[in-house]
Amino acid sequence: MKDRLAVSRWLRFGAALLFSGAAGCLGAPADPAxxxxxxxxxxxxIVEDLRYLCDEIGGRVTGSFGCERSxxxxxxxxxxxxxxxxxxEEFQIPGVWDEIAARAEVLEPERFPVRVTAMAFSRATPPGGVTAPVVDIGSxxxxxxxxxxxxARGAILLLHSEIxxxxxxxxxxxxxLPEIVRRAEAGGAAAILEASTRPRGLLYRHVARFGRLAxxxxALAAREAFLRLTRLLEAGREVRVRLELDNRFGLNNTAWNVIADIPGRERPEEVVLLGAHLDSWGMGTGALDNGCNVALVIDVARRLQAxxxxxxxxxxxxxFTGEEQGLWGSRGYVRAHRGEMDRHAAAVIVDLGSGRITxxxxxxxxxxxxxxxxILAPVSDxxxxxxxxxxxxxxxxxDFLLEGVPNLVANQEAEPYLPDYHAESDTFDKVDLDALRRNAAVVAVLVRGLADRPERIGPRQDRARVAELLAATGVDRxxxxxxxxxEWEKRERGRKD
Structure with a gap:
């Protein structure tokens, strides 16, 4: 009996050693998280993918060769x-826009250049530009x-901004900005020149209007030069500026999203979507916005597939592409898959650079x-x-929100992101690679948990509930x-019933 007990203990001990050794060789804990x-x-x-996307493909304006390469x-x-x-998956975008060239020069009282860039969907100036006095319109x-x-009529308006x-x-x-543009148009202004919200001459690009020309x-002006103009006006000098904006605008373009599926083992018809936008503006290389999260999505896919x-x-x-130009890629996806929205259990989006997910x-x-x-308990610490x-x-x-699908967007620390947001300085070296890896782990745990949970995290809302949510959160405004x-009121966008 003692011998049999000894043998039994030995076998259990040997088996434990065998399995612990196998686990060590495989290098993977048993728990998926x-x-x-x-x-x-x-x-x-994840690092090499991001480097290639930013350094070897570069900026990815929807409709450009760079975006198609990406x-x-x-x-x-x-x-x-x-x-x-x-x-x-293709979708239609009503208008794509890109800048060809932007120049500004002060002609009076002294001649000096002003660094500028066009706001997205700005109208181009006539050949030869617009030459006009400048008028300060404060905020x-x-x-x-x-x-x-x-x-203000016929003038170039100086629009102030906060850092x-x-x-x-x-x-x-x-x-x-949309309301200011409407006031400027009604007042007969020739153009708007807005101060950059970033110091030290940094320029960036925001959208002035979604998918349609302003x-x-x-134009956006380097902050220091803009403030020089305002000081000249305060000193009582008349200031005249020539502004030249050469932009490309095309109607009714085809663009593409990239979709990849790992089929579920029990309910393959139900979908948990993890998304990020692949496109960027072209001033930098779109590293923080949103190349790092493109690399994150691909790396999460790589690990879950394995x-x-x-x-x-x-x-x-x-x-998705078309995001910067007006959320067109995700809108196109939802439109193409509208009959399947009941089967979308959740959508998760990551779009705030490499700041730590909070x-x-x-x-x-x-x-x-x-x-x-x-679901996030394994990373609660x-x-x-x-x-x-x-x-x-x-x-x-x-657009998932408008369709009533449970949707989650990563909250991230904004401080590392804001200075380079949409700017010419948005390059690979600005990404916090350790934080990016950590964010990938958080997102992977969340997405796998959403997809493997026996029950969905919540139902799809009907139109009435979505309307209540829009009003309660201020999204309607x-x-x-x-x-x-x-578009919502006419049921051209969002849940119809």
């Missing part, structure tokens, strides 16, 4: 990860225009919080519980500002 964390935190492929590259990357279902409020009066130091100021910058030329067992639901990876925006749906917290119940117009979750509310 631990395995994802271990592999993604030491990933080198689509081909992304397809190759997903296929190289072993994913069998990879495709490009562009109604009282500022009343103060300027008839002096960008928070996401709140960034959103305010976007939200104020009614007049709009794991067994696969999640219950299909995980779909979407790299939680997720729940798209105005507080009821999603318990499930998200449960990374301080990722800062979930918010806000909703907004601004990234590729928006944002939609009016951006001239897209009518």
């Amino acid at each position: 631990d395995a994802l964390k271990e592999t993604l935190l030491r990933s080198g492929t 689509v081909d590259w992304a397809i190759e990357k997903f296929r190289g990860a072993g994913i069998g279902t990879v495709r490009r 562009g409020f109604e009282e500022d225009f009343r103060r300027a009066g008839e002096k 960008l130091d928070s996401l709140e100021r960034l959103f305010a910058e976007y939200l104020r 009614p007049l030329p709009i 794991m067994e067992p696969k999640p219950r639901r299909t995980v779909r990876f979407a790299l 939680g997720f925006s729940l798209g105005g749906r507080a009821e999603l919080r318990p499930a998200v917290e449960e 990374w301080s990722v519980g800062g979930h918010t119940e806000d909703a907004f117009v601004g990234t590729d979750n928006f 944002q939609m009016r500002t951006f001239e897209i509310w009518e």
Whole structure:
């Protein structure tokens, strides 16, 4: 009996050694979340993918050769990860825009150049440019225009800005411009020259209008030169400027999203989507916005494809284009897959550079919080519980929100992101690579958890519930500002029932 007990203990001990040794050789913990964390935190492929995308492809304006190259590259990357279902999906974009050249020169009282760049969807100036006196309209409020009066007619208007130091100021910058443009057009202005919100001559590009040309030329000026102009005006000098903007605008263009699927083992018809936008503006190389998160999506796909067992639901990876020009890629995806929205269990979007993920925006749906917290428990010691119940117009979750699909957007530390946002300085060297790897692990744990959870994290909302959410979160006001509310009202966009 003692001998048999000794043999039994020896066998159990030997088996334990065998399996622990096998686990050590495989280098992967048994728990899927631990395995994802271990592999993604030491990933080198995410760095090389980002370097290639930024340094060898570069800026990726939708409709440009660079953007088309990036689509081909992304397809190759997903296929190289072993994913069998990879495709490009086309969509229509009503207008694509790009800058060819931008110049400004002060002619009076002294001659000196001013560094400028056109705002996206700015109207071009006539050949030879616009030469006009400049008029200071302060922050562009109604009282500022009343103060300027008839002096604004035929003038180049100087529009002041605050230094960008928070996401709140960034959103305010976007939200104020459409109304200012309408006032300028009504007042007969020749053009708008806005001060850069970044110091030391840094220029960047924001969209002035979604998919349509603005009614007049709009340019961004280097902050220091802009302030020189205002000081000349304060000194009582008359200032005349020549502004030349040469832009390319094309109607009704075809563009492409990249889609890759890992089929679910039990419910392959149900989809959890992880997305980021592949396009960028062309001033920098689109590293923070949003190349680093393109590399993140591809690396998460690579790791999930290598794991067994696969999640219950299909995980779909979407790299959208047309985002910077007005969220056209994700809108096109939702339109093409509208009949399948009931089968979309969730959509997750990452679009705020490489700042550390602190939680997720729940798209105005507080009821999603318990499930998200449960799924993220394996990374709870990374301080990722800062979930918010806000909703907004601004990234590729928006059309999923309008369709009532549970949608999550990564909340990220903004400080490393804001100085280079949409700027000529948005290059590979600005990315925090360690934070990027960590973010990839957080997103992978979340997406796998969403896809493998027995129950969905929440139902698809009907149109009435979506309408209540839009009103409660203020998204309805944002939609009016951006001239897209009518599409919702006419049921041309969003859930119809």
